[in-house]
Amino acid sequence: MPVEPQQSSARLSDDELRTLHAHWRAANYLSVGQIHLMANPLLTEPLRPEHVKPRLLGHWGTSPGLNLVYTHLNRVIRGRDLNALCVWGPGHGGPAVVANSWLEGSYTETYPDVTRDGPGMARLFRQFSFPGGIPSHVAPETPGSIHEGGELGYSLSHAYGAALDNPDLLVACVIGDGEAETGPLAASWHSNKLLDPVHDGAVLPILHLNGYKIANPTVLARIPEPELDELLRGYGHDPIHVTGDEPYAVHRAMAQAMDTALDRIAALQRAARVEGAGERPRWPVIVLRTPKGWTGPAHVDRLPVEGTWRAHQVPLSAVRDNPDHLRQLEAWLRSYRPEELFDAHGAPRLDVLACVPDGTRRLGATPHANGGLLLRELPLPGLDSYAVPVDKPGTTLHEPTRVLGQLLEDVMRSTAGRRDFRLVGPDETASNRLQAVYGASGKAWQAQTLQVDEHLDRHGRVMEILSEHTCQGWLEGYLLTGRHGLFSCYEAFVHIVDSMVNQHIKWLRVTRRLPWRASIASLNYLLTSHVWRQDHNGFSHQDPGFVDHILNKSPEAVRVYLPPDANTLLSVADHALRSRDYVNVIVAGKQPCFDWLSMDAARVHCARGAGIWDWAGTENGSREPDVVLACAGDVPTQEVLAAAQLLRRNLPELAVRVVNVVDIARLMPSEEHPHGMSDFAYDGLFTADRPVIFAYHGYPWLIHRLAYRRAGHGNLHVRGYKEIGTTTTPFDMVVRNDLDRYRLVMDVIDRVPGLAVRAAAVRQRMEDARLRHHDWIRVHGTDLPEVADWSWDG
Secondary structure, three states: OOOOOOOOOOOOOHHHHHHHHHHHHHHHHHHHHHHHEOOOOOOOOOOOHHHEOOOOOOOOOOHHHHHHHHHHHHHHHHHHOOEEEEEEOOOOOHHHHHHHHHHHOHHHHHOOOOOOOHHHHHHHHHHEOOOOOEOOOOOOOOOOOOOOOOOOOOHHHHHHHHHOOOOOEEEEEEEEOOHHHOHHHHHHHHHHHOOOOOOOOEEEEEEEEOOEOOOOEOHHHHOOHHHHHHHHHHOOEEEEEEEOOOHHHHHHHHHHHHHHHHHHHHHHHHHHHOOOOOOOOOEEEEEEEOOOOOOOOOEEOOEEOOOOHHHOOOOOOOOOOOHHHHHHHHHHHHOOOHHHHEOOOOOEOHHHHOOOOOHHHOOOOOHHHOHHHOOOOOOOOOOOOOOOOOOOOOOOEEOHHHHHHHHHHHHHHHOOOOOOEEEEEOOOOOOOOOHHHHHOOOEEOOOOOOOOOOOEEOOOOEEEOOOHHHHHHHHHHHHHOOOEEEEEEEHHHHHHHHHHHHHHHHHHHHHOOOOOOOOOEOEEEEEEOOHHHOOOOHHHHOOOOHHHHHHOOOOOOEEEEOOOOHHHHHHHHHHHHHOEOOEEEEEOOOOOEEOOOOHHHHHHHHHHOEEEOOOOOOOOOOOOOOEEEEEEOHHHHHHHHHHHHHHHHHOOOOOEEEEEEOEHHHHOEOOOOOOOEOHHHHHHHHOOOOOEEEEEOOOHHHHHHHHOOOOOHHHEEEEOOOOOOOOOOHHHHHHHOOOOHHHHHHHHHHHOOOHHHHOHHHHHHHHHHHHHHHHHHHHHOOOOHHHHOOOOOO
């Protein structure tokens, strides 16, 4: 937003007050109409039961407050020529935001059949919460929205994500008082300690206290105002209060509050950008107290409604069947005096539109809420200069994520001028071996610094806070407004954002079907510090189940990759960072890992998604394999290759095929996932009738679930994590979960016909090795030398 205020904080004139009130009344009328009516939108005849929807779905309680905020945002955007976006946090504020979008014209521009007249108003009303229509909350279908209305807890982190690297943008964020009770919202208040007043935009939180959730009072509405002030000041904000239920008085107070807040924001930005101020700004927050269900029925069936929890959803629930309810609904609608707000054709009158901004300044038309319109290609360098040399598979080791960190450093550097790439994570950038990025950008930080601190940077684009919710919210807001990023996290703790990624995937699925929504950069996860290498943290840090969660979601939007070494990680990351409209999950290790494929081979293998490593097997193309050893993940890959080596030495006559899977969705049928294989291709790779021993990074039943329809599923035996963990040596983890090389050789002997007797001595040696391992680590505290010093020698 502009550094200098463009309008003084003068008192509203009577004419301004009248037009603001007209706009607010019109928005309220349209909100009530959407919830209740399917005909007679302008009340040109007495209301009859057949004019009312048979099923009343929607939420009235929060709508009048949201309409008030929208009206007053319109005023300041128009008066100050602001570039603004609003994140609507209350769970079911759909009627209000849709109503205002229709009033300003952005809804009709997006959906031309919903015209800004009587017939269009009828369509607007009928479609709301109606089969074939639109949801009851602020959804992807709503122009100007980047936040699904049911995502309670994430509005403020989304708002901050939108403001990052958008220095001319004001992001207002309406926070419902029910939402304010959630943990994610509570943590996201701390985002102001990382907001750069020079390069980032401003976030104006508007805490809307209407007193109630669905059936209970809200905490922040019931604590004393001085205590609430102390809380908000402790978060680093200066509160401005607006309280009341008399409309004209509230309008005047809200206008004054908005002007005061925006003047303070402009002064803080000027101090940082022009005067070089270095102290952390104390940003304003507006606390808006209005009655729940304001201007709605005061009583229904002799029970109080306005200002109580009964106003939360539909105050009049039996309109079609109860004549008293029908009369109350008509009186309620007529109390807004629609004949003063809409002309004979149903179009909004000029007074109603006096505060509405023009063009893309309208909240429903801002391109920042349709971020794909602003998205630029990410300048990704070629991979060859980062690739590790691989003259022979399995003889050198690198830390895959450290290699990736060098690439990310150059991505960060190449975007320094345009500032449209961020790396986020919960205090783990260096722990995850990505610290090379600090060579191009430090960690965003506006709070106190000490001499011992490292890599803190007031203008940094690496963002760390020990709240996975907040990291996810920042990145979602950043992507939805047209930028790029990566979320790095310990594998076990990414589950904290399960519900958030659910909503983002649903958002992507819906927006793919909306032609006016432009594609956005994918949400990319790098999950490391994974289940098999939690040597010092142990059981609490061992959980590979996020992949299972993701693969339950819309196949068109989710991708899961398990690169087995550094070069395949580079290839997969390059693909993910270039992609659009996906959630990409990459699981890769940070510990030293064998290098298996050259960069050229890695590209081909990752593009294929799953393939035979003929150099690792013994089938030699002369006959069908006796057994297939399959693997997915870095540690399972190493164990499979070690098992293949043992089989080559102990059972040289056995034809072994080694298959590595990078893209887990390749196991699914092509009818179920765009990356899935046909039955013909799957049988060609895994065979239709030979034993398949599959070593998998995560829970073994996922592989069974993905492949259950395949002809050879009965021959599939999967080893993976069985929820057996502790603090122990790396190899002991795989032994405890029966994923180790010796167990895999035993599985081959147990499942290949004829081997049980012929290879009994080999099986016994494998079992002896496991027992020797058990005794060795308890004496020496390290893995067996034959394991610790192992390398691939063909």
